[in-house]
Amino acid sequence: MSKTLFLITGIIIFLFASCAKQSTPTGGPRDEDPPILQESNPKNESLNIKPEQIVLTFDEYIKLENPSKGVVITPRINKDEVEFTALKNIVTIKLNQKLEDSTTYVFDFQKSVVDISEDNPAENLKLVFSTGNAIDSISLSGKILFHFPSSKVDYTNVLVGIYPVGDTTDVFTAQPYYLSQVDSTGSFIMTNIKNGQYMAYAWKDANGSLKAESKSEEYDFILDTLDLDANLENVTFNLSKADITPIRILRSATFGKNFDIVVNREPIETNIKNDNLGKEYFYTSSDSRIRIYPKSTTSDSIPFQISLKDSVGFSKDSLIWAKFPESDRKPEKLEVTANSGKNFFQKLEVELKFNKPIKSINSDSLFVSFDTASRIPITESMMFFQDSSKRDLLKIQMTIPDSLSQEIFTVKASDSTFQDIENQFNEKSLSANYRKMERKNLADEISGNILGAKPPFIVQLIDEKNELVKEQFLENSNKYSFKLLEPGTFKVRVIEDLNGNKRWDPSNFIQKKLAERVFYFYNEEQEQGLIIRSGWTLEDQNIIATPSTGLQKIPETTVDKP
Known part of the structure; x- marks a missing residue:
């Protein structure tokens, strides 16, 4: 009798547990309908309320997908205190904090509420209410661009945020007061904003912190204050990376017979002064180390005297006293790499990169081979070091006569051709191939004008591997031209080089300086690819400058009087 009673009790417990468990139904046709909100407490656009919790009721069982990140609440509240729960067809949000007076709150659920069967997200799910007697209705909208977009632009996790003027926080220190997610086309709209003055930012929130990380994430900011007393449209952000950590020297010490200076980030400019630099002393720089x-x-x-400058414009000057003592430390091996695999027409340009300054070159064992028995000697007049105080980048330039019909030319150097400053020789021989192109197989020219911006410009031709093929600096002209090109598909990129330093300068938030504009050629299909074949000449490949960061002014239209 007791065994029977025990069995019946077990079956009843099992049935109750099965009924109580919220799970995905099995079988039947696929559910493609999103959950529909049937009721909310408080109701949408309620006035004069300060709810302690929010309850949403749907027409089917639902669940929450990462609500702490996916639900955007504006203006800013302490989201760490908010509790989200989902049970059957009800979502409950406990705020656990006091709300501000006379403020409109927006809960944008995006794709955080999904049905339990097929993960279909609720569409356009948003709840708006006010703690005062009116709903704030001002909106801010615009477009996001990237200075250096990937082949397929991804707007996932791109956010736009604004902070009230006078707020002690910014996009790097705290989440914004108002926040908006950018859609798949790069457009954004922020609604229900309170009348006031704001600072605006946009960034790709890769880590989901609702703040920008200057070391790793692309971002942008508007310098001017936005006066939001009415709807504001046509706001543009141009996103790019800019590490605003100031450059500094971490340590300096002897390394064998040499002297190392270690910095916290790679400098874009290194200037070392000593009367005997390039005579008795030489240096190399790689990443964050100067030796x-x-x-x-x-x-x-x-x-x-060391002067360093980083990419965003911060500089560091320091006087360092270096020691070069005797040492038993074994010197590093001398290594050499070449820019092999390049194609050329008439003029062969070779670059040999060394890991240490070169002391001497035995030119007798350095030559160009173009068949098993023929060679062209490389003489001293064909060689030069790019920087005589470093002597770690050797450039070789020579003209190959058209009379030579061979296609492959090989730069060769036997072992012990190069001797470095530590008296080490290259232990391995060098063999680097270069391919000669024929004139008949080349495209003639790509040319066009740059519209909507003023020089100086840096114009870059980029191949399908995203590698720089050619570059030209236009100091006083809007017309660019690239001649005698290998056939292929290219991108033409323009940098608006405002300061004429012949490089792109990123933004500097601390110094309130925007990044230099970068824009591209687009074909009729609004794609960046520009195809050119042998013998082709492409003219009028005009490049239109993209909008600058900030509010875009729409030209006023005038009507002639009759």
Whole structure:
């Protein structure tokens, strides 16, 4: 009797547990309908309320997908205190905090509420209410662009946020007061904003922190204050990366017979001053390390004036006293790499990169081979170091006669051709191939005008591997031209080089400086690809400058009087 009673009790418990468990139904046709909101408490656009919790009732069982990130609440509240729960067809949100007076709150659920069977998200799910007697109705809208877009622009996790003027926080220190998600076309609209003055930002929130990370995320900001006393449209942001960590020297110390200077980030400009630099002392720089090499050791401390500048414009000047003592530390091996695999027409340009300054070159074992028995010697007149104080990048330039019909030309250097400042020789021989192109197989020219901007410009031709093929600097002209090109598909990129320093300058939030504009050629299909074939000449490939960051002014139209 007791066994029977135990069995019946077990079956009843099992049935109750099965009924109580919220799970995905099995079988039947696929559910493609999104959950529909049937009721909300408070009701949408309610006035003069300060709810402690929000309850949403749907027409089917639902669940929440990462609501702490997916539900956008504006203006800013302490989201860490908010509790989200979903049970059957009801979502409950406990706020656990006081709301501000006379403020319109917006809960934009985006795709956080989905049905339990097929994860169909509720569409256009938004709840608006006010703690005062009116609903704020001002909106801000515009477009997001990227200075250096990927082949397929991805607007996922791109956000736009605004902060009231006088707020002590910004996009790097706290989430914004009002926030909007950018849609798949790069457009955004922020609604129900309170009348006031704001600072505006946009960024790609890759880590979901609702703040921008200057070291790793693309972002932009508007310099001017936005006066939001009416709807504001046509606001543009141009996103790009800009690490605003100021450059600084972390440490300096001897390294064997040499002297190392380690910085926190790679400088874009390095200037070292010493009367004997390039004579008795040489240096190399890679990533965040600068190494000074002496020709001979010394017991004296030698002064070097170091000037460093990073990509965003911060600089660091320091006087460093370096020592070059005797050392038993074994020198690093000398290594050399070449820019092999390049194609050329008539003029062969070779670059040999070394890991240490070069002391001497045995030109007798350095030559160009173009068949098994023929070679062209590389003489001293064909070679030069790009920087005589570094001597780690050797450039070789020579003209290959049209009379030579061979296609492949190989730069060769036997072992012990190069000797570095530490008296080490290259242990391996060098063999680097370059392909000669024929004139008949080349495209003639790509040319056009740059519209909507003023020079100076840096115009870049980029291949399908996203590698720079050619570059030209236009100081006083809006017309660009690239001649004698290998056939292929290219992008033409223009940098508006405002300061004429012949490089792109990113933004600097601390110094309130925007990034230099970058824009591209687009074909009739609004794609960046520009195809050119042998013998072709492409003229009038005009490039229209994209809008600058900020509010775009729409030209006023005038009507002639009769």
